[in-house]
Structures are given as structure tokens and as C-alpha cells.
Amino acid sequence: MANNLETFKGALKFGGARPSLFDINIAAPTFTGTTFTSLSKSQYQCEVSSIPGLTITPIEKQYFGRILKLPGELSFANLSTTFTNPEDFGIFTDMELWMNALNGQKDNLGISGKMQDWSGTVTLNQYGKDGTKNQTWKFIHCWPSTVSAIALDYDGTDLETFDVTWEYSHYEYENLHSKGGSFKTQN
Amino acid sequence: MAFTVSEFKSNIASNGGGARPNLFTVSISGKTQAIGFDADENILVKAAQIPGSTIAAQTLTYLGRPIKYTGFRTYDNWTTTVMNDENFTARDKISQWMRLITGKFDGERNKTFGPYATAGATASYFEGDATITQLKKDGTDGPKYKIENIWPTSLAAIPVNWGTDGVETYDIEWCFDTFTRIS
Numbered sequence: 001m002a003n004n005l006e007t008f009k010g011a012l013k014f015g016g017a018r019p020s021l022f023d024i025n026i027a028a029p030t031f032t033g034t035t036f037t038s039l040s041k042s043q044y045q046c047e048v049s050s051i052p053g054l055t056i057t058p059i060e061k062q063y064f065g066r067i068l069k070l071p072g073e074l075s076f077a078n079l080s081t082t083f084t085n086p087e088d089f090g091i092f093t094d095m096e097l098w099m100n101a102l103n104g105q106k107d108n109l110g111i112s113g114k115m116q117d118w119s120g121t122v123t124l125n126q127y128g129k130d131g132t133k134n135q136t137w138k139f140i141h142c143w144p145s146t147v148s149a150i151a152l153d154y155d156g157t158d159l160e161t162f163d164v165t166w167e168y169s170h171y172e173y174e175n176l177h178s179k180g181g182s183f184k185t186q187n
Numbered sequence: 188m189a190f191t192v193s194e195f196k197s198n199i200a201s202n203g204g205g206a207r208p209n210l211f212t213v214s215i216s217g218k219t220q221a222i223g224f225d226a227d228e229n230i231l232v233k234a235a236q237i238p239g240s241t242i243a244a245q246t247l248t249y250l251g252r253p254i255k256y257t258g259f260r261t262y263d264n265w266t267t268t269v270m271n272d273e274n275f276t277a278r279d280k281i282s283q284w285m286r287l288i289t290g291k292f293d294g295e296r297n298k299t300f301g302p303y304a305t306a307g308a309t310a311s312y313f314e315g316d317a318t319i320t321q322l323k324k325d326g327t328d329g330p331k332y333k334i335e336n337i338w339p340t341s342l343a344a345i346p347v348n349w350g351t352d353g354v355e356t357y358d359i360e361w362c363f364d365t366f367t368r369i370s
Binding site: 003013017018052056057074135180181187 | 212221226260261272274276279282289291313338339341342346351352354357362363364
């Protein structure tokens with residue numbers, strides 16, 4: 001074996017992707033009588049998320065006692081986001097409006113319509129250390145399924161945050177990196 | 188029993204001085220070179236395992252005394268942890284591999300994406316192989332294991348956080364049929 005540190009540094013050509021270099025953009029559907037005022041600020045207020053994973057659940061079949069694992073169906077985990085909460089409660093309020101449109105808190109009514117009438121698109125961008133947008137994931141038919149409570153405590157010294165969990169049908173992926181390999185678009 | 192440190196050390200040393208968990212290489216081959224890892228991507232696999240296996244005990248009792256016979260042999264999935272570079276090429280290959288198995292993300296299936304179960308297709312369409320080599324402290328190859336008929340069952344999410352320093356990593360979990368020691 002002739003591997004040495006130079007071999008490793010040559011393999012990690014771009015110095016490694018950094019978990020801190022990302023932003024989130026939210027495109028909500030249009031609801032009659034509802035105006036979202038703060039979703040456009042999500043790129044400045046979403047501080048935690050995750051690049052989505054994929055799962056193919058194995059189907060186990062036995063042949064003479066030996067368990068064979070055959071590929072089942074593909075599934076996507078939910079998208080999770082954490083937002084900083086400014087004093088205007090902007091995104092938190094928009095999330096309440098969106099969820100109320102899906103199911104009203106008082107009237108228990110929702111929207112009878114196509115999926116695009118009540119779902120939107122969330123875009124996650126990963127950046128390089130030089131500020132270039134390198135990868136994007138567009139979450140299609142996205143809607144907020146859970147808005148977490150905001151913890152309050154006399155002892156708390158940090159800014160308020162809250163989590164939003166998103167459901168979506170699938171995502172579209174694009175690798176914009178100049179050396180992004182052979183599979184630049186995946187949908 | 189007399190305990191002599193030098194006797195212990197000489198015994199370990201005579202067998203090479205102890206295998207080190209940080210000295211290994213991995214090679215992952217897909218159905219085609221396009222979805223297998225190239226040399227650089229294999230280097231980015233920072234953690235893996237020499238796989239284990241389990242033969243379940245089937246217990247029969249005779250006059251209250253348990254007698255353990257052998258049952259089925261099973262293998263836990265194999266997990267690798269990969270360092271993620273800015274061009275995402277290794278991760279893209281695995282998600283492409285998963286699309287080839289199950290169809291596109293939007294649900295479309297065609298003769299390229301998802302045909303493994305159609306007539307005439309072979310298992311090798313979606314399965315690959317991996318080898319994991321234990322390296323000796325002098326840099327030469329030690330035991331080498333071939334993990335046969337692997338396919339990715341899980342590509343883990345990558346947490347992103349404005350407050351986290353470091354390089355992204357992610358896990359890939361693989362199903363496989365068996366493994367053999369090849370050298």
C-alpha cells in the first residue's frame with residue numbers, strides 16, 4: 001500500500017463540504033385571503049436542517065433457511081428545519097396561517113383541491129467555501145406537518161427557536177458543481 | 188499464575204503487534220463503474236466494519252438440560268461512513284444506484300430505472316461487491332474480505348447547521364448476501 005497524507009488530500013479535492021454553508025427558501029401556495037409576509041426571510045432565519053436521506057426497505061425472502069434481502073420501495077424521510085424566532089414572530093405566524101389553511105383550528109375546515117393548491121416547494125441550497133451554490137434540493141408538494149412549541153424559561157439566555165417538520169412527495173436534486181460527476185440532475 | 192508484562196508483549200509482538208482499526212482500505216464496486224466508487228472516493232470511506240455473522244442457537248431440552256443446535260446463519264447490514272466533498276460525487280453515485288433499483292424520485296419507472304424485477308433481468312443489475320482490506324502497520328495488505336452482492340438500503344441524511352464546524356459525513360447502509368476472506 002502506498003497511501004500517504006498526500007494521497008488523502010488528493011482524494012478530498014475540494015477540502016470537504018461544510019455543514020454550515022446552506023440556506024433554505026420556502027415557496028408557499030397562494031391561499032385566498034391569506035398573505036405570507038415573512039417566508040421570504042427563511043434564508044436568514046433557518047439555522048438547522050438536513051440534506052435528505054433515502055431508504056430502500058429490504059424485502060426478506062428465505063431460501064433453504066438463508067435470508068435473502070431484495071430491494072423494496074424507496075422512501076424519503078421528512079424534512080426538518082429549525083428557525084430563529086424574531087420578535088415579530090414572522091415565520092412562526094406564516095406557519096400557523098399555512099396550517100390553518102390545511103385545517104382550521106376553530107372551524108376544522110381545510111382545502112378541497114389539487115395538491116398544488118395547498119402545498120409548496122422548499123429549496124435547500126448547499127454552498128462551497130467560495131460562496132458558489134453547488135447543490136440544490138427542491139422538495140415537491142411540501143407542507144408543514146408539525147410546528148413545534150417554543151420553549152420559554154427564565155433561565156434561557158439564547159434566542160427563541162422552533163422546529164418545523166415538512167412532509168413532501170419527493171425531491172428534485174441538481175448538482176451545479178463544475179466537477180459534479182455524471183449524475184448532475186436526479187428527480 | 189505469574190504475570191509477566193514482557194511475556195505478554197513478546198506474545199503480541201510475535202503476531203504482528205495487534206491489528207489497528209484505523210488501518211484499512213475499502214473498495215466498492217457497483218454494477219457499472221459509473222455507480223461504483225473510484226480510487227479517490229474509496230479513500231473517503233472513513234469508517235466501515237469487517238463484517239460479522241450470527242448462527243442462531245436452536246435449543247432443545249432433554250431432562251431439563253438445554254442442548255444447543257445450530258440454526259440459521261444471518262448477517263447484519265454493512266455500514267460505511269463517507270466524508271463528503273464539495274462536489275458530492277460519491278453521494279450522487281449512491282442515490283443514482285438507488286434510483287436504478289427503485290425508479291426515479293418522482294415515481295417514474297422505465298427500462299433504466301427500476302427494471303431489476305422484469306423478465307430477463309439479473310440480480311447483478313442492482314448488486315455490486317465490496318472488498319475491505321486490513322492493513323498492517325508496515326503498510327502491506329493483511330486479511331482481505333469480499334462482501335458479495337451488496338446494494339444500498341439506506342443513504343443517511345446529512346445534518347446541516349450554521350453553528351457546526353467540520354466536514355460533512357454520512358452513512359451508507361448496505362444489504363449483502365455473504366462475505367468471504369479472499370486473502
